Amino acid sequence: MKKLIRYLAPLTIVLIAAIFIYNIVTNGYIQHPGKTSYQKECAQCHGDKGEGIKSLIPPLIDADFAIQNIDSIPCWIKNGLNHPITVNGKLYDQPMYPISIDEIQTANIINYISREFLKNKTEVNSAWVKEKWNNCP
Amino acid sequence: MLPVYGTKIYTSKVVDGNEVIDSADYTIPPFSFVNQDSVVVNNETVKGKIYVADFFFTSCPSICPKMKKEMLRVYEKYKANNEVIILSFSIDPARDTVARLKNYSGKLGLENSSKWHMLTGEKDSIYAIAASFLVSAAEDPNAPGGHVHSGNFILVDKQSRLRGYYDGTKTESVDKLLGDIDILLQEKQP
Numbered sequence: 001m002k003k004l005i006r007y008l009a010p011l012t013i014v015l016i017a018a019i020f021i022y023n024i025v026t027n028g029y030i031q032h033p034g035k036t037s038y039q040k041e042c043a044q045c046h047g048d049k050g051e052g053i054k055s056l057i058p059p060l061i062d063a064d065f066a067i068q069n070i071d072s073i074p075c076w077i078k079n080g081l082n083h084p085i086t087v088n089g090k091l092y093d094q095p096m097y098p099i100s101i102d103e104i105q106t107a108n109i110i111n112y113i114s115r116e117f118l119k120n121k122t123e124v125n126s127a128w129v130k131e132k133w134n135n136c137p
Numbered sequence: 138m139l140p141v142y143g144t145k146i147y148t149s150k151v152v153d154g155n156e157v158i159d160s161a162d163y164t165i166p167p168f169s170f171v172n173q174d175s176v177v178v179n180n181e182t183v184k185g186k187i188y189v190a191d192f193f194f195t196s197c198p199s200i201c202p203k204m205k206k207e208m209l210r211v212y213e214k215y216k217a218n219n220e221v222i223i224l225s226f227s228i229d230p231a232r233d234t235v236a237r238l239k240n241y242s243g244k245l246g247l248e249n250s251s252k253w254h255m256l257t258g259e260k261d262s263i264y265a266i267a268a269s270f271l272v273s274a275a276e277d278p279n280a281p282g283g284h285v286h287s288g289n290f291i292l293v294d295k296q297s298r299l300r301g302y303y304d305g306t307k308t309e310s311v312d313k314l315l316g317d318i319d320i321l322l323q324e325k326q327p
Contacts, residue, residue, distance in 0.1 A: 097198030
């Protein structure tokens with residue numbers, strides 16, 4: 001009996017690992033937790049690929065304004081943004097509307113945007129979002 | 138063959154002493170608005186043209202940017218075809234002045250305002266034309282931006298008949314619209 005377990009245990013581990021790898025291979029990637037929220041809350045204006053809309057909505061791809069003001073992003077999501085901004089040298093004045101989502105979703109979205117569009121490796125968490133929310137202008 | 142929407146209008150007349158029932162398709166009633174270049178756009182402007190209509194407002198925070206992005210696909214595809222035009226009616230005409238519409242169309246990069254008219258006018262006339270397209274538009278203080286409106290793109294043929302409704306926030310639905318415009322362009326005129 002003990003011998004059987006000795007053989008089966010490593011086999012089970014290998015099997016679980018194989019299923020995991022199979023999933024990654026067939027799905028192509030492990031989906032980022034912020035992707036669904038981004039697509040639901042942000043993509044209709046900023047675009048699936050963060051490309052924005054002409055001169056109406058600013059892009060997120062390599063957006064210098066977002067990279068320089070990463071600490072302000074939680075408050076923009078929570079309260080919107082109602083003044084003109086310059087993104088990569090271009091002026092945008094369409095107001096951004098507030099989104100009602102919790103701090104976990106907000107952190108996921110910011111991490112998704114950072115990684116996908118801003119090429120920024122810093123990860124934030126819900127506590128960081130809450131702290132920023134407490135100090136919104 | 139695309140469907141024709143709206144209730145048919147029946148009229149009776151007497152021919153050789155017999156009553157005859159005549160039917161006519163529902164058509165968009167005459168209208169008159171002003172576009173982003175202060176040019177009057179009315180039923181004469183759309184006569185013999187296929188057009189796509191939608192309702193929006195420039196300060197609309199929710200579905201409008203996506204709708205405008207999708208409408209840009211219609212604009213780009215039929216840029217050189219003068220049989221197809223676009224009418225975007227502002228449901229916030231008090232704020233959406235000609236200057237504001239001009240600014241907005243500039244942000245979308247429109248060079249040709251006779252291809253894509255952004256329209257303003259009397260609020261009541263805007264709501265009335267929305268009703269005649271069989272879609273909704275209303276003020277609602279609880280909605281984002283203070284107005285609610287349908288996200289539909291409405292396809293109208295050369296005889297001002299309603300031929301299709303599409304979700305202007307969905308890329309697949311607008312793909313269907315682009316295909317249906319091509320079908321309408323092939324349709325024989327009476």
